[in-house]
Amino acid sequence: MAAITRPRRAGRRESLPIWRWVILVLAGIYFLIPLIAAFRFTGTSAFGSVISESGFTASLALSVKLAVITTVITIALMLPTAVYVHLRLPRLRRLLEGITILPIVIPPVVLIVGVLQIAPGFIKSTPYLLALEYVVLAMPFAYRAIDAGLRALDLKTITEAASSLGASWTSTLWRVILPNLSTALLSSVVLTVALVLGEFTMASLDLYQTFPVWIYVNSQTSGQVSVAASLLSLFVTWLVLMAITVIGTRRSRKRGGGSVTLFTAARQETAGGEL
Amino acid sequence: MTANTTPNAAMTAAGIGLADGSSGTSVLLEDLTRIFGATRALDGLSIQMAPGELVALLGPSGCGKTTALRIVAGFEFADAGSVLIDGKDISSVHSSRRDMGMVFQSYSLFPNMSALDNVAFGLRMRKMGAGQRRKHAAGLLDMVGLASQAAQYPHQLSGGQQQRVALARALAIEPRVLLLDEPLSALDAKVRQQLREQIRLLQQQLGTTTLFVTHDQEEALSMADRVGVMRQGKLEQIAAPDELYSDPATPFVAEFVGVMNRIPGELQAGGTVLVLGTNVPVRGQGPDGVDGNAVDVLVRPEGLKMEVTEHGNGIVTTRTFLGSVTRVGVQLSTDVAVRIDKSSVEAAALAPGTSVSVTLPPEAVHVVPRAGRQLTREPDAHEPAGLTRGTGCRQAREESICGRMPAIVSRMMGAPACSRSARELAPVSTPATIAAPARSPDSMSLLVSPATASSPTAPPRSFSSAVSGRSGQGRPRPQKPASAGDSARSINPPQPSSSRMASLVAGEKPVARQTRTPASRSRMIVSSAPGTAEIVPRRTAAA
Numbered sequence: 038m039a040a041i042t043r044p045r046r047a048g049r050r051e052s053l054p055i056w057r058w059v060i061l062v063l064a065g066i067y068f069l070i071p072l073i074a075a076f077r078f079t080g081t082s083a084f085g086s087v088i089s090e091s092g093f094t095a096s097l098a099l100s101v102k103l104a105v106i107t108t109v110i111t112i113a114l115m116l117p118t119a120v121y122v123h124l125r126l127p128r129l130r131r132l133l134e135g136i137t138i139l140p141i142v143i144p145p146v147v148l149i150v151g152v153l154q155i156a157p158g159f160i161k162s163t164p165y166l167l168a169l170e171y172v173v174l175a176m177p178f179a180y181r182a183i184d185a186g187l188r189a190l191d192l193k194t195i196t197e198a199a200s201s202l203g204a205s206w207t208s209t210l211w212r213v214i215l216p217n218l219s220t221a222l223l224s225s226v227v228l229t230v231a232l233v234l235g236e237f238t239m240a241s242l243d244l245y246q247t248f249p250v251w252i253y254v255n256s257q258t259s260g261q262v263s264v265a266a267s268l269l270s271l272f273v274t275w276l277v278l279m280a281i282t283v284i285g286t287r288r289s290r291k292r293g294g295g296s297v298t299l300f301t302a303a304r305q306e307t308a309g310g311e312l
Numbered sequence: 313m314t315a316n317t318t319p320n321a322a323m324t325a326a327g328i329g330l331a332d333g334s335s336g337t338s339v340l341l342e343d344l345t346r347i348f349g350a351t352r353a354l355d356g357l358s359i360q361m362a363p364g365e366l367v368a369l370l371g372p373s374g375c376g377k378t379t380a381l382r383i384v385a386g387f388e389f390a391d392a393g394s395v396l397i398d399g400k401d402i403s404s405v406h407s408s409r410r411d412m413g414m415v416f417q418s419y420s421l422f423p424n425m426s427a428l429d430n431v432a433f434g435l436r437m438r439k440m441g442a443g444q445r446r447k448h449a450a451g452l453l454d455m456v457g458l459a460s461q462a463a464q465y466p467h468q469l470s471g472g473q474q475q476r477v478a479l480a481r482a483l484a485i486e487p488r489v490l491l492l493d494e495p496l497s498a499l500d501a502k503v504r505q506q507l508r509e510q511i512r513l514l515q516q517q518l519g520t521t522t523l524f525v526t527h528d529q530e531e532a533l534s535m536a537d538r539v540g541v542m543r544q545g546k547l548e549q550i551a552a553p554d555e556l557y558s559d560p561a562t563p564f565v566a567e568f569v570g571v572m573n574r575i576p577g578e579l580q581a582g583g584t585v586l587v588l589g590t591n592v593p594v595r596g597q598g599p600d601g602v603d604g605n606a607v608d609v610l611v612r613p614e615g616l617k618m619e620v621t622e623h624g625n626g627i628v629t630t631r632t633f634l635g636s637v638t639r640v641g642v643q644l645s646t647d648v649a650v651r652i653d654k655s656s657v658e659a660a661a662l663a664p665g666t667s668v669s670v671t672l673p674p675e676a677v678h679v680v681p682r683a684g685r686q687l688t689r690e691p692d693a694h695e696p697a698g699l700t701r702g703t704g705c706r707q708a709r710e711e712s713i714c715g716r717m718p719a720i721v722s723r724m725m726g727a728p729a730c731s732r733s734a735r736e737l738a739p740v741s742t743p744a745t746i747a748a749p750a751r752s753p754d755s756m757s758l759l760v761s762p763a764t765a766s767s768p769t770a771p772p773r774s775f776s777s778a779v780s781g782r783s784g785q786g787r788p789r790p791q792k793p794a795s796a797g798d799s800a801r802s803i804n805p806p807q808p809s810s811s812r813m814a815s816l817v818a819g820e821k822p823v824a825r826q827t828r829t830p831a832s833r834s835r836m837i838v839s840s841a842p843g844t845a846e847i848v849p850r851r852t853a854a855a
Contacts, residue, residue, distance in 0.1 A: 191418055197387050198420040198478075200407045202434035202485060212433075216424040 072271075075264050083265040090262050096251035099164060103247065104233040106168040108226050111179045114172070115225070119183045120214060123192050130184075137180040140173050145238040148173060153243075164245040171233050178232065179225035186221025190214075220285040227281050231274050336363030336519045337398050337488040339384070344393035346379050346545075353379040354390065355545035364519040366512070367550070368536035370529055372568070376545040377525045378493060384523060385491050386410050397488060408437075413482030413520075415495040419474045421466040427453060427477045428462040434485035452480040456510065472503035479511060483518065490515065490522040496531060508535055529569055533557070541565045562596075563680045566610050573613065573650040575672075576682060579605040585679055588625070588644075588672045595676040607679040609672075613639060613653040617671045620661065624669035626650075628662045638662075642670055 087093060122129050140148070152170055153161065160166045192214070199209040215222070240247040246254065248270065256263035339361040346354040353376045361367050369377040382388040384395055386407030394403045402410055413434075421430050428449050435445035453462050456476040466474055475495050482490060492511070496504040512535045515522050526532050532539045533553040540550035541564070549561040560566035577587035584591045587609045618626075618640065629649065630641035638659035643649045650670065654662065662668065 190423070191420070194416050194418050194420045195422055197385075197407070198414065198416060198481075199422070199433070200387075201385060201410075201412055201414040201491075202481065203408050203411075203437035204433070205408055208437060213422050213424070217422070 072268070075268055079261045079265040079268065083261040084269065087262055087266045087269060090255060090259065090266075092246065092251050092255065093266070096246050096248045099245065100234050100248035103164070103168050103171060104230045106165060107171040107175055107233050108229045110168065110172045111175045111229050112222065112225065115176065115179045115183055116215075116218075116222070117210075119180060119187055120192070120210070123184075123187045124196060133180070134184075137177045139177075141177050145174065145236075146242065149239045149242045164243075164247075167240055167243055167245060167247070170239050170243075171229075171236060174236065174239075175225075175229040175232050178228040182221050182225035182228060183218065186218040186224075190217055220288060223281050223285055227278055231278070234270060234274065336365070336521045338363050339489055339521055339523070340396040340399075341380065341384065342394045342396060344380060344383060344390045344395070346376070346383065346388065346390050352545045354383070354393075357393070357542075357545065357547055359540060359547065359550060361521055361523065363521055365537045366515055366522040366524060366535060368524040368526055368532035368539045369542055370526060370532040370539050370568075371542035373527060375542040377527075377542050379545075380542075381491055381493055381523060381525045384489065385412055385414055411485065411488045412491055413485055413487030413489075414491040414493065415475065415478045415482050417494040417497055419466065419471065419498070420478055421469075421474055421481075423466050426463050426465055427458060427469065427473075430466070430477055431481045431484050434481060438485065449480075449484060452484050453477070455483075455514070456480045470503075472499050472507055475499065475507060476510070479507075479514070483514065483520070487520060490520045492522060492524040492526075494526050494528075497526070497528070504531075511535065533569070539569075541568055543568075560678065563610060563678045566678045567680075571613055571651060573611045573616065574608040574680070575611060575644070575650060576648060577607050577609040577679065579607055579679070585609055585677065587677070588670060590672045590674060592672060592674050593676045595678050606682040608682050610678040610680060611650075611672060613651045615673070615675070616650060616652045617673060618642065618652045618654065618662075619669050619671075620666060621669040622667055624667045626668050626670045628664050628666040628668055630664060631659060631662060642668060644670060 118133075122133055149170060152166070156166060156169075160169070195213055195217075196209055199213045204212065235249055236247070237249040237253065240250045241253070248266075252263050252266050252270075255266070339359075341357055341359045344354045344357040345352070355376075357376065357380055359367065359380075369380060371377050379388060383390050386402075386405065390403065394401045396402070397410075421427075422433065425433065428446065431449035431452050432445045435448055440448070450459065450462060453459050456479055458473060458476055458480070461469060461473060461477075466477075469477065475498075478495070495511075496507055499507065508531060524532070524536060533556070536553065538550055539553055539556050541548045541556065543564055549556060549565045551559070551561075556565065557570050560569060566572060575587055577585040579585050579594070580591060583594050585594050585607060592609075626642040626644045628640055629643045632639040632641070633656060634653075636656055637653050638656045640652045640654055640659055640662050641649060642652055652670065
């Protein structure tokens with residue numbers, strides 16, 4: 038019996054990497070074929086003309102501005118909220134998780150119609166209204182990234198330790214909490230920026246030409262340049278995400294943590310051994 | 313643990329002054345009350361601490377000691393009462409402005425900072441220049457013997473090293489009061505002892521008034537100038553360690569601090585109690601809620617006298633070597649056992665099975681109600697498990713040993729299974745006369761007389777009567793019969809415990825004695841062949 042089962046087990050062990058490779062290849066084909074097709078459609082010459090295309094600079098500048106404003110507002114709102122809930126209202130964590138998921142559940146069309154109904158006129162007349170809408174959209178991603186970072190810390194103890202050493206609340210936040218949340222904050226920043234740079238529905242309904250809207254509009258007249266711009270933005274976003282993962286992991290390992298992904302932060306590990 | 317320089321030199325280098333007798337701060341906790349919902353965490357707690365004094369708050373979990381410490385630190389606020397430092401009420405002062413260094417139970421170092429930066433953090437908050445604070449912090453790290461680890465991050469340090477850095481960090485700000493919230497509880501025994509000594513040495517040299525919270529009485533008694541024993545938010549007694557041990561103010565303190573025997577006694581008129589045939593005075597007002605005259609008398613292991621006698625009132629069951637002293641377990645009656653400390657030289661003659669006469673000197677004793685009483689204190693793992701009498705006691709003991717002693721031991725002691733492993737055990741018919749461990753589960757010995765199964769010797773009723781002054785009380789719980797399909801693993805049939813006692817008293821030697829090893833602790837069941845009892849590894853399938 039043992040003689041029969043042993044080769045089977047060995048065979049199963051050997052087959053596992055193959056299946057992994059099969060899945061990886063299938064997923065790779067699924068993702069890469071459209072990109073390769075897009076690249077073949079554009080050709081290399083279209084990439085050079087993207088920057089000189091009319092409206093490119095203005096739309097990209099607007100998207101970047103919106104990304105910065107959205108990120109600042111989102112972090113400014115979410116960080117103190119998440120810290121406060123962790124420290125003072127831990128029972129509300131589940132409720133907050135539920136609330137922060139709402140923007141994903143509710144379609145952007147519904148959100149924008151509602152916002153346009155109630156927003157004051159002076160905000161409606163500026164493109165920065167979009168930033169406020171994007172804050173709502175980015176909330177789930179930012180909150181969850183920060184929440185994951187906070188869970189990895191013994192927040193109550195280090196806050197009290199800082200306080201007993203004479204640190205004010207702002208000093209504690211700035212010198213103790215923020216440095217330990219840098220990876221989580223970085224994650225939330227990237228997610229927010231990626232979301233803003235890729236958001237189309239709200240911008241088009243608000244009739245502002247952000248970068249994604251410009252890509253769409255431009256595709257009506259110059260399809261190859263438009264697709265080249267899409268590929269460029271995708272590549273840049275991917276590069277940024279990779280950089281954050283690598284840098285974050287290095288920083289995390291320096292302090293005893295594990296690998297960093299966008300939604301996780303490993304707990305601190307402590308060296309064992311003698312005194 | 314080796315400091316690179318002497319603590320004094322390191323402190324001088326760090327710019328920290330040694331105690332000159334006038335340093336330190338007086339602390340007064342005045343009638344502190346804190347209520348959480350329906351729970352009174354603190355109920356009128358008042359403590360006065362002299363400058364430079366180390367006071368330990370000791371008590372079981374939930375007694376309010378940590379709440380008191382947190383109120384002093386400013387992390388909690390009292391519903392009533394006040395905290396006075398050098399006569400000034402600081403109750404409304406924010407924790408960041410109280411100048412109190414605190415070492416926490418959990419590792420509290422800032423993960424993003426090196427050991428040096430952690431120590432320097434408090435100085436930075438006090439606007440000390442970068443060069444000066446680094447020098448100061450380096451001196452403090454040197455003081456706790458971690459100069460070479462200054463650049464390491466918390467995750468690169470062991471638990472003991474982290475707590476030493478935390479201690480240096482707390483001392484760096486030259487606190488008015490040092491607060492220690494069970495800082496050693498997460499460390500292993502050896503490290504704990506070393507750090508304990510180091511904390512005490514530094515505290516004495518610096519003369520910092522220190523409030524130390526712990527549930528470990530060994531820590532409290534060895535470190536503190538005075539120890540306050542708390543119970544249900546109230547201070548039962550605060551006194552020097554030796555006074556607390558030798559002159560406990562209440563039965564709770566008597567039982568909580570150190571090892572204590574409970575011996576059945578009968579209250580007599582005139583404030584005395586009859587115990588072990590001796591009439592001794594009762595301390596204090598006597599117990600409340602006594603039904604009739606039946607009480608338990610509390611006596612320390614060193615407070616009992618024991619002599620080898622041919623027909624004594626007890627039989628030696630166990631011996632636990634503790635160095636110069638040996639703790640001898642003596643079975644007095646069916647379910648009354650005591651621990652008696654003898655010098656190891658004298659105890660050499662007290663082999664298990666020896667008949668002895670146990671007596672009590674005519675000194676005042678604490679008494680507690682016998683029925684429905686509670687053993688409110690959990691014995692520490694390193695202490696002998698309490699051998700107490702009666703169903704009430706057994707139940708209390710079961711509560712205290714659950715999760716601490718192997719289930720098999722609980723079962724041998726007549727306790728119901730209180731853990732998964734215990735529930736998995738086959739039914740075992742083990743009378744209560746089996747010797748219980750005298751020190752730790754690892755020294756557990758199982759003794760069964762060969763003649764007990766069919767001993768024609770009727771138990772002398774007068775035996776238990778002579779000891780307890782009554783008979784027929786406190787019998788062991790009914791034993792479950794062994795399952796039919798487990799005959800090979802059955803144990804001697806249940807029988808009156810007193811008959812086993814009688815055979816032991818008669819001097820019959822045990823025929824089987826095995827000591828369990830820690831490695832085999834979790835997978836054991838009791839089994840016996842006729843006339844013997846032994847411990848064997850448990851089968852994989854549940855019997």
